[in-house]
Amino acid sequence: MSRCVLFLLVAVLLPLTEGWWFIRTNSRQKAEGDIKRDCIAKAKKGTCDFFVCFDQRHPCEHSNYALSFGWKFCTAFDQHYARFDAEAKNWINGTRKCVMEAMLEFYNEEHVNCQDVSEEMKDAHGRCGAENGICSLPLLHNNKHVLTDIYGVNEKTLHRMALFFKHCGKNTFYAIGDWFTDTFKGIWPKVDNFFSGFGDKLKEGFEATKDTLKEWGNTLKDVFT
Numbered sequence: 001m002s003r004c005v006l007f008l009l010v011a012v013l014l015p016l017t018e019g020w021w022f023i024r025t026n027s028r029q030k031a032e033g034d035i036k037r038d039c040i041a042k043a044k045k046g047t048c049d050f051f052v053c054f055d056q057r058h059p060c061e062h063s064n065y066a067l068s069f070g071w072k073f074c075t076a077f078d079q080h081y082a083r084f085d086a087e088a089k090n091w092i093n094g095t096r097k098c099v100m101e102a103m104l105e106f107y108n109e110e111h112v113n114c115q116d117v118s119e120e121m122k123d124a125h126g127r128c129g130a131e132n133g134i135c136s137l138p139l140l141h142n143n144k145h146v147l148t149d150i151y152g153v154n155e156k157t158l159h160r161m162a163l164f165f166k167h168c169g170k171n172t173f174y175a176i177g178d179w180f181t182d183t184f185k186g187i188w189p190k191v192d193n194f195f196s197g198f199g200d201k202l203k204e205g206f207e208a209t210k211d212t213l214k215e216w217g218n219t220l221k222d223v224f225t
């Protein structure tokens with residue numbers, strides 16, 4: 001009899017505890033809004049409002065890629081659109097459609113994990129930007145001022161730019177590295193001092209940037225030795 005109870009307990013509790021474990025490590029949230037046809041149309045056209053649509057369906061408390069990255073920069077590029085040359089305008093339009101196409105997959109899901117969305121979308125953004133022309137040196141040089149006006153010359157931007165450039169391939173790497181250091185040279189001496197005064201979280205962010213740069217350095221070595 002007691003054996004039977006024990007068996008029952010194990011049979012009932014084991015899946016339960018596994019269930020708890022599952023919820024804690026893969027916290028996925030249920031969609032709050034319906035899928036809307038005009039939202040899908042906005043994504044297909046590459047309209048910034050799609051990011052607002054996304055947030056209405058999957059409002060992410062933390063790691064909110066849709067608003068704090070997607071919408072924020074999409075609208076900033078809209079505001080400065082006239083300042084870009086023709087090549088960059090094509091890059092912007094192509095990148096948007098590509099990013100939103102990737103994001104539509106999450107939009108259509110009934111449950112999402114906000115952290116996964118954020119990580120995968122940042123990667124998709126880098127890939128889309130590279131596929132649509134950010135690796136072009138003329139584009140980078142001719143639009144440098146407007147790009148740095150939008151992103152700012154700071155360590156966050158270093159990291160954001162690195163997301164693009166790691167998809168550019170070895171051949172364009174060296175030249176882009178030059179553009180990169182030229183654009184950001186103003187912040188190099190300040191960066192270390194700046195971060196030593198802050199908490200661990202910021203330091204971690206900077207370490208990640210340094211790691212990315214180290215990776216670049218290694219790739220550069222591969223190319224030229």
Ligand SMILES: *[C@@H]1O[C@H](CO)[C@@H](O)[C@H](O)[C@H]1NC(C)=O
Pocket residue numbers: 045086089090093
């Ligand atoms: C980019 O998209 C906007 C809005 O859809 C459009 O007005 C513009 O003509 C497009 N530009 C290019 C270069 O395709």
